[in-house]
């Protein structure tokens with residue numbers, strides 16, 4: 001080695017040593033990730049629990065177990081913040097205290113997210129391939145949700161029959177809602193300034209989520225600009241002026257006598273594309289109006305963070321979950 005390469009080598013060795021020390025040093029910067037007690041675990045059959053424990057519990061429960069490579073900073077930082085965030089949204093260790101119908105509601109949303117490939121988080125499954133939910137495991141969850149809600153079998157079987165009978169009436173009522181011409185009067189804009197578009201009722205239905213659990217029915221509608229974009233396959237990004245509505249309609253769980261009440265309109269949500277105006281919220285204006293009187297959902301403009309963070313897993317699809325097939329019009 002001549003003198004210059006010796007100096008270079010020294011420099012390199014120092015750099016590596018310093019980086020190594022920094023790496024060791026930052027290992028001590030650890031936000032604490034604790035497992036609070038499991039107070040009220042979700043109530044579901046063992047085969048369902050097995051799927052959730054294998055794929056979701058590392059983030060959505062108080063029984064987080066990290067493999068060694070997640071204990072190493074900076075992976076630890078990412079996982080910790082995911083776990084905190086995930087628990088805030090849905091915690092299987094604490095949802096047992098909710099009414100059974102509501103627990104099933106969470107599971108329904110869970111199945112939806114799995115089917116859409118949004119959960120477990122794709123960034124997570126890349127490193128933890130075992131967490132991917134296999135098709136036969138997804139079938140276990142769907143199967144469970146399509147059965148009558150436990151535990152009182154006689155009462156619920158009766159309720160399930162009633163629910164089927166009611167579904168037709170419910171659909172008719174839904175049809176009326178969709179078609180009713182008089183837009184609800186005086187609908188206030190959302191707290192972020194996004195205004196309600198009563199015309200959404202005339203948009204094209206591009207998808208309706210199947211109601212295999214007999215509780216919720218959602219319809220996704222797209223306006224002319226979006227429908228044209230679908231036909232021309234210009235959907236990523238969606239052109240300005242595209243708009244989607246998601247209408248949610250609930251069939252409430254049977255009451256204590258096993259009687260199913262008539263279906264109930266829950267809410268309409270809108271996404272309106274304007275890449276300039278709404279650049280701060282991923283290019284979309286977000287709004288949610290609840291109840292027959294269509295009350296804005298937000299308390300202040302911060303509500304829209306809920307929308308963008310839940311749509312974040314489909315950022316690659318310009319934040320739109322529903323992927324209509326081309327030509328399906």
Ligand code: HEC
Pocket residue numbers: 052055056057058059060081082083085086089090106109110111113114119120121124131133309310311312313
């Ligand atoms: C690596 C951690 C991680 C894993 C594993 C994971 N999730 Fe999540 N999940 C999150 C985070 C973070 C959020 C909240 C923000 C978001 O949606 O990106 C979330 C949100 C959700 C939501 C939205 C809840 C709501 O109502 O706001 C559902 C549903 C969900 N996850 C289902 C699942 C299911 C089902 C599994 C297992 C198949 C799973 N997740 C596995 C991190 C995770």
Ligand code: HEC
Pocket residue numbers: 109112113116209218220244245246269270271286287288297303304306307308310311319320321322323
């Ligand atoms: C718990 C996660 C979650 C949250 C929070 C959420 N969404 Fe969504 N959203 C979804 C999913 C999943 C879909 C796909 C359709 C379905 O299965 O219901 C969707 C679909 C939509 C659609 C139809 C277009 C599309 O992306 O498919 C609109 C419009 C919409 N959401 C608006 C909103 C608004 C406005 C908010 C906030 C007030 C919001 N969403 C909050 C999960 C969420």
